[in-house]
Amino acid sequence: MEKRFGIFRHLAVLALVAWGSVASAQDAALVAAAKREGKVAWYTSLALPSSTALAHLFMNKYKGIEVEVHRSGSQRVLQRVMQEVSAGIKNADIIHTSDGGHFVLLKGKGLLMKYVPQGLESFPEGFKDKEGFYYGMRATLSVLAYNPKIVSEKDAPKTWKEILNAKWRGKMVTAHPGYSGIIMTHVLALLNLHGWDYFKELAKNKLHVVQSANDPAGVIASGERAVGANGAEYFYYKTMKQGNPIKIIYPKEGVPLIVSPTAIAKDAPHPNASKLFTDFIFSKEAQQMLADQQGLYTGHPQVTYPKDKPQLKDLKLLAADPAELEKKNAEIKKKFVEFFGA
Amino acid sequence: MEAVGRLRVSGWQGIRNLDRTLPVWIGASLFLVFLMLLPLGWIFVASLQTEAGWSASGYAQVFTEKAYLKAIWNTLIISFWVGGIAVVIGSLLAWLVTRTDLPLKRTIRALVMASFVTPPFLGAFAWTLLAGPNAGLLNKIYRSLTGSEEALFNIFSMEGLIFVMALYSFPYVFSMIANVCELISSDLEDAANILGANKLRVALTVTLPLAAPALLGGFILAFLHSLSLFGAPAILGLPASLHTITTQIWALFQYPPRLDLAAAFSVPLLLATMLLIALQKKILGRRGYSTVGGKGGERRLLRLGIFRIPALLLVLGIIALSVFLPYWILLKAALAKAWAQPLTWDNFTLENFSFAFFQYGDTQDAILNTFKLGIATASAGTVIAALIAYITNRQLFWGARYLTFFALAPLVVPGIVLAVGLFLAYARPPIVLYGTIWILFVAYLTKEMPIGFSQAETTFKSIHPELEDASRILGANRLGALRDVTAPLARTGLIATWCFIFIGVIRELSxxxxxxxxxxxxVSVVIFDLKxxxxxxxxxxLGILLLLVSFMVILAVQRLVKREVLATRE
Incomplete structure (x- = not known):
């Protein structure tokens, strides 16, 4: 009995080894092909320090493959991609923005390559395109934040509604949905919660308008404005961790959760390097780095988060539907400019 | 006139007498016309094109929608003030430096050059750190000195935008006026003096009229320059919900792009410039100011007396706003973990440098591209601008004066619109440049032509044809006369042209x-992305690097020609 079990165990180990070697043979072929291509052009909206860190992690692991980081805001990344497509230029390998709507659009136009990265099965549903074209590489929250040197904890706004109070006039900063996919998703989420009147009222408080969802962190830290009416939580967190005066508020009404997809361009000039990099992005190693060093949330079930950050399950999350984002993109940009003036 | 007359001579004799250098002039002119017409034509076409077909709905929308009208109005107000302030500051400084005994003149010239070299978007960025209403260091100092709760100055406002744009527009006026002041001999002023006019009267009736073309030219140049600026309005205006034409157009290019609206925005601007240039011609009429000829003219310096030191302080104060303060805050921000905090050891870091140079892959390529483009464009641009300016100035053939319009046209086309025109023109066969560095070369060459041309034209205007005529009477052909007589006289001016174009290129953003x-x-694009x-x-x-390398190039050029680029003619 024990012997048979032993054999079974032996067989099982063998099977595992065999499966493993098939996988690694595939890997080896992919790595070799990727190395021949030598580089991958990554059009990304992930904050520059974070995307550079991820690129370097990859480059250290796969020597000889260079990751070109081309970082801009989500809407600018899309603009660039479409501009190049219209001119027949094939330059982009991997496209990553925080506006899920972009990927509905790109997929609809047949501009994405179908590719399922390894280990994706265990990711939650909200991170996967059913047809296999794009996957959420990170999750960002859009939150309120304030500078504790200027505003006491007692006075700090706790909810999205509280910042409508006229006492915050001239003291707040907002990022722009015409630049940032995070803010685009933020506006849609709050629109569904409180309606356009919310933003109309908010605009009366004369906000300082910046572009990137990462920029409010610096504006608050320097004291240029006291309260951030929105902004990427991971960047607030990172800036706070560097010793800057920032406190983050996770409003009780709900926190917009932005899942930022990544996809390979249909005409990627470096398809193998793109696949390898995409596999790498979803590896535990990379996802854990994003959580530990960049303060991001991810869909990877085994990733652990810093102790001083709330668990996603403890927050009331406001998710956005990529299809709805795609549909409302133009309207949101137009209304926002109408209310906020630029 | 002489050439026109010659061309009209009919028959064999006329052809034999034709200037054999004519192909050079005509070739340069055709190249210019082609360079300008292709993108401008495309803009015009795009302004009438919608998805549904041909329509003027773009124009209708631009001139009825409130937000767009507001952007146009903002732009006009801003440019008017920028033009006015730039003329006042620029001409005052130019006069002080060229015609008075102000101390430290060389230093001041170098510092004005430094303001000129500073890209407006970088200046605007530095001023956000200096005069942001709450965290801005000047406002903090003001509050701690006065105990006031209010800010002294909010840079995120229309006034702030005008202020910063004027700071980086006045060097254009300065160089124009300085050139003229150096060329006006004191003879005329002396004559007026001898005839009993006092200093004020001499200044108003002799010096001012002599300088008038340059003053008006300076105003128009500064006005048009600020009209087409993109970076400064984007950095200072947008956070305060203030759109200008350029930022509005830029917003229209976001996906899905509205090229028709953007183009419709720029066509009226083009017409407005034609009007402005026509106006300038009409006002100035035939009053030329070639007072430099083969004859010697003496220029004496006015003694400032007790005003010598106050005048110096005023000049240094202006330079502090455009150079000292912004450079200092840039240096501080580069070396600090938190720029708004005092630069103590705890706050000191070299992290920004190591990130910019070693981690961020874009930096090195961007630097290389920037300086390659700067040198290539400046060299090609100077040659073309000089040829064109020479043609228009000497009226080499019929229609030559219309070349002025072509050479100046890009000035009113905001860079971003020009970019669309170029994108439309060069992203499809037969000439596919988009995706390569060449489209930037063409863009810069087109965009810098007005500056190069004005600079070259001012140079040629001040050199009386009589010297050249003498050389031609002695048997030289036109190209030879240009090379042996005019070019050496124009050398400093042309080297200045080269530097102007080079500087324009390395800071081009829109x-x-x-x-x-x-x-x-x-580099500029990388900086804007980061901003x-x-x-x-x-x-x-990156800003500091851009400035350092620019200064090095200019110093190298100066060494090469062994004189200051904006030097006094002595």
């Missing part, structure tokens, strides 16, 4: 922002 691809990034994300320390590092 066209680059649409035309770059990841293979052809330039949108709020990477203050890294921007400061």
């Amino acid at each position: 066209a680059s922002i649409l035309l770059f691809t990841p293979k052809s990034k330039v 949108e994300e709020g990477q203050i320390g890294v921007i400061a590092v």
Whole structure:
């Protein structure tokens, strides 16, 4: 009995080894092909320090493959991609923005390559395109934040509604949905919660308008404005961790959760390097780095988060539907400019 | 006139007498016309094109929608004030430096050059750190000195925008006026003096009229320059919900792009410039001011007396606003962890430098691209601008004066619109340049032509044809006369032209922002990307680098020609 079990165990180990070697043979072929291509052009909206860190992690692991980081805001990344497509230029390998709507659009136009990265099965549903074209590489929250040197904890706004109070006039900063996919998703989420009147009222408080969802962190830290009416939580967190005066508020009404997809361009000039990099992005190693060093949330079930950050399950999350984002993109940009003036 | 007359001579004799250098002139003219017409034509076509077909609905929308009208109005107000302030500051400084015994003149020239070299977007960025209403260091100092709760100055406002744009527009006026002041001999002023006019009367009736063309030219140049600026309004205006034409157009290019509206925005601007230039011609009429000829003219310096030191302080104060303060804050931001805090050891870091140079892959390529483009464009641009300016100035053939319009036209086309025109023109066969560095070269060449041309034209205007005529009477052909007589006289002016174009190129942002691809990034684009994300320390590092290398190039050129680029003719 024990012997048979032993054999079974032996067989099982063998099977595992065999499966493993098939996988690694595939890997080896992919790595070799990727190395021949030598580089991958990554059009990304992930904050520059974070995307550079991820690129370097990859480059250290796969020597000889260079990751070109081309970082801009989500809407600018899309603009660039479409501009190049219209001119027949094939330059982009991997496209990553925080506006899920972009990927509905790109997929609809047949501009994405179908590719399922390894280990994706265990990711939650909200991170996967059913047809296999794009996957959420990170999750960002859009939150309120304030500078504790200027505003006491007692006075700090706790909810999205509280910042409508006229006492915050001239003291707040907002990022722009015409630049940032995070803010685009933020506006849609709050629109569904409180309606356009919310933003109309908010605009009366004369906000300082910046572009990137990462920029409010610096504006608050320097004291240029006291309260951030929105902004990427991971960047607030990172800036706070560097010793800057920032406190983050996770409003009780709900926190917009932005899942930022990544996809390979249909005409990627470096398809193998793109696949390898995409596999790498979803590896535990990379996802854990994003959580530990960049303060991001991810869909990877085994990733652990810093102790001083709330668990996603403890927050009331406001998710956005990529299809709805795609549909409302133009309207949101137009209304926002109408209310906020630029 | 002489050439026109010759061309009209009919028959064999006429052809034999034709200037054999004519192909050079005609070739240069055709190249210019082609360079300008292709993108401008495309803009015109695009302004009438909608998805549904041909329609003027773009124009209708631009001139009825409130937000667009507001942007146009803002732009006009801003440019008017910028033009006015730039003329006052620029001409005052130019006069002080060229015609008075102000101390430290060489230093002041170098510092004005430094303000000129400073890209307006970088200046605007530095001023956000200096005069942001709450965190801005000047406002903090003001509050701690006065105990006031209010800010002294909010840079995120229309006044702030005008202020910063004027700071970086006045060097244009300065160089124009300084050139003229150096060329006006004191003879006329002396004559007036001898005839009993006092100093004020001499200044008003002799010096001012002599300088008038340059003053008006300076105003128009500064006005048009500020009209087409993109970076400064984007950095200072947008956070305060203030759109200008350029930022509005830029917004229209976001996906899905509205090229028709953007183009419709720029066509009226083009017409407005034609009007302005026509106006300038009409006002100035035939009053030329070639007072430099083969004859000697003496220029004496006015003694400032007790005003010598106050005048110096005033000049240094202006320079402090455009150079000292911004450079200091950039240096601080580059070296600090938190720029708004005092620069103590705890706050000191070299992280920004190591990130910019070693981690961030774009930096090195962008620097290389920027300086390659700067040198190539400046060299090609100077040659073309000089040829064109010579043609228009000497009226080499019929229609020559219309070349002025072509050479100046890009000035009113905001770089970003020019970029669309170029994108439309060069992203499809037969000439596919988009995706390469060449489209930036063409864009810069087109965009810098007005500056190069004005600079070259001012140079030629001040050199009386009589010297050249003498050489031609002695048997030289026109090209030979130009090379042996006029060019050496114009040498300093042309080297200045080279530097102007070079500087214009390395800080160009508004066209680059649409035309770059990841293979052809330039420093300004990288900085703007970083600005949108709020990477203050890294921007400061790249800004300092851009400035340092620019100064090195200019110093090298000066060494090469062994004189100051904006030097006094002595």
